[in-house]
Amino acid sequence: MDEIDALRRMRTALAHEESPDRLAPRTDWRSGVAPRPRRSFKVPVLSVISTAALVAGAVVVISVTSSPAPDEGRPVRMGESKGPLEPGxxxxxxxxxxxxxxxxxxxxxxxxxxxxxxxxxxxxDHYKLESRMQxxxxxxxxxxxxxxxGDLPARPWTALDKQKWEKAGAPTTVEFPIPEGTGGLFLKPTRTGGPCRExxxxxxxxxxxxxxxxxxxxxxxxxxxxxxxxxxxxxxxxxxxxxxxxxxxxxxxxxxxxxxxxxxxxxxxxxxxxxxxxxxxxxxxxxxxxxxxxxxxxxxxxxxxxxxxxxxxxxxxxxxxxxxxxxxxxxxxxxxxxxxxxxxxxxxxxxxxxxxxxxxxxxxxxxxxxxxxxxxxxxxxxxxxxxxxxxxxxxxxxxx
Amino acid sequence: MVTARVVSPPAEKLDDSGIVAASLEDPEAFGELFRRHAPRLHAYIKRRLGPSLADDVVAETFATAFRQRGRFDGRAEFAAWLWGIASNVIARHHRQETRMYRAFARTGVDPAEDGVAELAGDRVDAQACGPRLAKALASLSAQDRSAVLLLAWGELSYAEIAATLDLPLGTVKAKIHRARTKLRKALPEEKNDG
Structure with a gap:
């Protein structure tokens, strides 16, 4: 078995193609949310892809459900200890x-x-977001x-970051540089949960x-x-x-x-x-x-x-x-x-x-x-x- | 003066480039391209990023393709152009993708397959070297990973991969060769005739 064959045997359960009629509503990731489209055009009637999906790049306002982590705004002072604590x-x-x-x-x-x-x-002029996995x-x-x-939604790191993020239009998709190129984060709720797998x-x-x-x-x-x-x-x-x-x-x-x-x-x-x-x-x-x-x-x-x-x-x-x-x-x-x-x-x-x-x-x-x-x-x-x-x-x- | 109204042929009968051109006048026509290309592209992205992220990435890919359709000049295959856009979107999730490979390598459970109903039990046995491959995949650069997975999971030819990634053919070959060498090392050794 060569390595390409080995790869082909990996994640086969995901290789299944789904019909466009099933994909169309799902890829409209803004369904149920009031969109703020940047450009308008006629809503396709018969086509399987919805308007919302076509302008999926546009910004949507979704409130961040969870509040930022507490007590992380202040830098933690290092080397501070309340007394002559022995290292161990x-x-x-x-x-x-x-x-x-x-x-x-x-x-x-x-x-x-x-x-x-x-x-x-x-x-x-920047704000910080935290990406989270559970x-x-x-x-x-x-x-x-x-x-x-669970792939938890990203969120602003501190209360101040939340304000700045809101001021920036509260984008739910953001990009930023990483050593490999450009990284992306989603701040909208993700589909998670389900039973654990044996x-x-x-x-x-x-x-x-x-x-x-x-x-x-x-x-x-x-x-x-x-x-x-x-x-x-x-x-x-x-x-x-x-x-x-x-x-x-x-x-x-x-x-x-x-x-x-x-x-x-x-x-x-x-x-x-x-x-x-x-x-x-x-x-x-x-x-x-x-x-x-x-x-x-x-x-x-x-x-x-x-x-x-x-x-x-x-x-x-x-x-x-x-x-x-x-x-x-x-x-x-x-x-x-x-x-x-x-x-x-x-x-x-x-x-x-x-x-x-x-x-x-x-x-x-x-x-x-x-x-x-x-x-x-x-x-x-x-x-x-x-x-x-x-x-x-x-x-x-x-x-x- | 009489204005002639040109009736364009139905989208299903046009080739991809024809539809792109038609969609400049009639945005609805673009939907046919989704019909033709989304299923395969979605399956490929699911395999790389898992089902829930795949929906988002497909949405963003088609949104970008739609916005930029005026720039598509028809010289390249539409599929290569579309997959190229998708590759850029996937690359932005490089870290997330890497985290999933690492979690798979570490735990033996593949987060990408989370929520996939089929066969929890057999999967582990069927793909005993999955975690080792995942670890090797985690170590690849974004472009090397894309190149080798477009080959293995996207089932594109070398020439198609070159067009998709907008790289010279020789560079693609070098990337795939390097990625394969790393992946081979992750597999259990066996007698090799070739």
């Missing part, structure tokens, strides 16, 4: 408390990921999963749930076990193939270990003792420090643990750099319950300068430039992206 204090408290927690039939997480994009031409995952003791995805056995960090349960419960041993996990652990790598975390040095090793710890504390159905060890291991990583209290993207209070990171892109995907700033990754934890509330990245150094990229097809040199960065107008301390666990709990309730 909150983590150790969390570790102690998570060990006390009861387990259940399913590990259930509801996770929302957000990215904040600048829309506009200049720092003085993931619901139930995992049982054998690793069987039921998963649901999937086969899921692995976490390459391990089955059984193997997760067998991970060491002492932080030093846990670290050793994680160091042996093979994977693509670099943010930017031109070399394909999997290597253990152990093969990395310095910051890269810390970043990979912290990612692994994040998985154990987040989506993975790791037993309480392993979670506790993951908290304790995180506390020992060089560069990790406690920063005091904050609220997470859902407005819940928590304690911040942070680590400077060179880049926030997911590990193991890219062969060229995508960012021009530096960042501070924050884990917001609830020490009393021993839970991870959220992970977010704050801009430490706003995007600046440029970077050389591998040559393009014409063989000419290319550069990554600031004007392609979603966070080009961010100031130090502003949130670049986040991942928040609305739920992360053991449950006996049947997935739905």
């Amino acid at each position: 204090n909150a983590l150790l408290v969390a570790a102690t408390n998570v060990e006390k927690g009861a387990t259940g039939k399913y590990w259930h997480t509801t996770r929302i990921t957000g990215e904040i994009y600048a829309i506009g031409k200049s720092a003085a 993931y619901d995952e139930w995992t049982d003791s054998r690793g069987k999963q039921c998963v649901a995805f 999937v086969g056995e899921r692995r976490f960090l390459g391990m089955t749930v059984k193997q997760l349960a067998g991970l060491p419960t002492q932080p030093e041993q846990l670290e050793k076990a994680l160091l042996n996990i093979k994977g693509n652990w670099e943010a930017v790598s031109s070399k394909p193939g999997e290597r253990p975390i152990r093969a990395l040095k310095g910051d890269k090793r810390v970043r990979a270990l912290s990612d692994a710890a994040g998985t154990l504390l987040g989506v993975a159905p790791a037993p309480p003792e392993v979670r506790a060890a993951a908290f304790r291991m995180l506390a020992t990583l060089p560069g990790v420090k406690a920063e005091g209290e904050t609220t997470d993207p859902l407005g819940r209070p928590g304690t911040v643990i942070s680590l400077p990171v060179e880049t926030t892109v997911p590990l193991g995907i890219y062969t060229a750099p995508k960012q021009l700033g530096t960042y501070r990754r924050q884990w917001i934890i609830d020490p009393d319950n021993g839970t991870l509330l959220a992970v977010r990245d704050l801009v430490a150094t706003p995007p600046h300068g440029s970077r050389e990229l591998p040559p393009g097809d014409d063989g000419k040199p290319r550069r990554l430039t600031v004007d392609t960065q979603p966070d080009r107008f961010h100031k130090r301390g502003e949130v670049s992206d986040y991942e928040v666990y609305a739920k992360a709990e053991w449950s006996d309730a049947v997935p739905r």
Whole structure:
């Protein structure tokens, strides 16, 4: 089987062609909304495509149903702590408390990921939107999963951004530059929901749930076990193939270990003792420090643990750099319950300068430039992206 | 003076370029182009971006094509012109598309197929290398991805892809070659005669 055949066998359920009569009403994505067409022409009577669909590029006013996330307007001050907090204090408290927690039939997480994009031409005249995806995952003791995805509508980031967005005519489709070209966001409600889908056995960090349960419960041993996990652990790598975390040095090793710890504390159905060890291991990583209290993207209070990171892109995907700033990754934890509330990245150094990229097809040199960065107008301390666990709990309730 | 009223032939009998020309006078005629081209284009976009985004992208593609129909000069195939517009709209969703491939790679469930009623169970078994391919697709640049998926999912020829992406044929070949190399590495190794 060659790779083109393999691709052809992928997503076959979506390859089905639908009749134009079924498509016409559906592609009229403004149905039921009062349109404000930019140009008028005769409404086609017999043709299958409606007027609305023809001018689908026109702007529509749809109110944004949900309000912006609370408490995200002000930059979060970094390094601020309410006293001589030991780096691992909150983590150790969390570790102690998570060990006390009861387990259940399913590990259930509801996770929302957000990215904040600048829309506009200049720092003085722009607003920020957040794109959001929601993931619901139930995992049982054998690793069987039921998963649901939701593509939540984008929305203005702060109340001020909402005002500016409204002033700009409240567009429901916006475009902005990204390193790959132009990005787009929809602010109108999306079709989401539906029951979760059963999937086969899921692995976490390459391990089955059984193997997760067998991970060491002492932080030093846990670290050793994680160091042996093979994977693509670099943010930017031109070399394909999997290597253990152990093969990395310095910051890269810390970043990979912290990612692994994040998985154990987040989506993975790791037993309480392993979670506790993951908290304790995180506390020992060089560069990790406690920063005091904050609220997470859902407005819940928590304690911040942070680590400077060179880049926030997911590990193991890219062969060229995508960012021009530096960042501070924050884990917001609830020490009393021993839970991870959220992970977010704050801009430490706003995007600046440029970077050389591998040559393009014409063989000419290319550069990554600031004007392609979603966070080009961010100031130090502003949130670049986040991942928040609305739920992360053991449950006996049947997935739905 | 007598004004002659030209009665144009019904849209169904015209070729694509004829309809575009007719639609300059009579916007309704454009509907026939939707009939002819939307189903296949929609199926292709669904496969790349999932059903709910596909409806929006098709709407935007036809809206753009309609607005710009005066610029269509008939020298290229209408289909290539239309698919070229669609490719630009799809490229704006590059990140969303990448996120879905990544989620598929990570969880083994393809968000693009969310809400698709058919066969939840078999799909996972039928396409065991799906997540690995998805991971490789996530790593491709927007244009390389477009080129290889126009071939595999759009079932266009190299020449049609060149026309659609407005690139020289050699560039298209190079892009597809590079994309295939990455995708091949994602597949389990097997004996290869070729």
